[in-house]
C-alpha cells in the first residue's frame with residue numbers, strides 16, 4: 001500500500017513552521033487592519049465635515065437673502081414714515097411753494113417706496129426658490145452623511161471584531177512559535193524581516209520557488225531534501241521545502 005507522498009514527505013520542522021506562518025500571518029493581518037481603521041475613520045469624518053461646510057455655504061446665502069428682505073422692508077417702512085411726516089407738515093404750511101415742495105417730496109418718497117416694494121417682491125421670489133433648493137440640498141447632504149455614518153459604523157464593528165480576535169490570534173501564534181526550534185525560528189524571523197510580505201515558508205514545485213517563482217539551484221533542492229535543516233531560496237531568501 002502506498003502512502004500519500006505529500007503527507008509522508010513533510011518534515012515536522014517545516015510543518016511547525018507552516019503552522020506558525022499561518023497564525024503569524026493572521027495575527028499580522030489583524031494588526032494591520034486595526035492600524036488602517038483610524039485613518040479611514042478620520043477620512044469619513046472629514047467627508048462629513050466637508051458636506052456640512054458645503055451646506056453651510058448654501059444656508060449662509062439663504063440667510064443673506066433673508067437679511068436683504070428685512071433690510072428692504074425696514075427701508076420701506078422708514079420711507080413710509082417719512083412720507084407721513086411730509087403729509088403732516090403739508091397740513092400745517094400756509095405758503096403754496098412750501099406746499100408744492102412738500103408735495104414733490106411726498107411723490108419722491110412714493111416712488112422710492114414703490115421701488116423698494118418691487119425689490120422686496122423679487123427678493124421674496126428668490127427666497128422661495130432658495131428655500132426649496134436649500135431643502136433639497138439638506139436632504140442630499142443627509143443622505144450622503146448617512147452613507148458615511150454607515151461606513152463608520154461598519155468600520156467600528158470591524159474594529160471591535162478584530163480586537164476580539166487579536167488576543168486569541170496572538171496566543172495561537174505564540175503557541176506555534178514555541179513548537180519551532182530556536183534555529184528555525186531565528187531563520188523565520190530573519191526571512192520575515194527581509195521579505196516583508198508573506199508567505200515566508202514556501203514549497204518548491206517543479207524546481208521553482210513558490211514565493212518568487214524563480215528556478216532554484218540544484219544545491220537548494222538537494223539541501224531541501226534533508227529533513228531538519230533550513231533551506232532558503234537562492235533568489236528571494238524565503239524558507240523553501242519539498
Ligand SMILES: [Zn+2]
Pocket residue numbers: 209210211212213214233234235236237238
Ligand atoms: Zn524564491
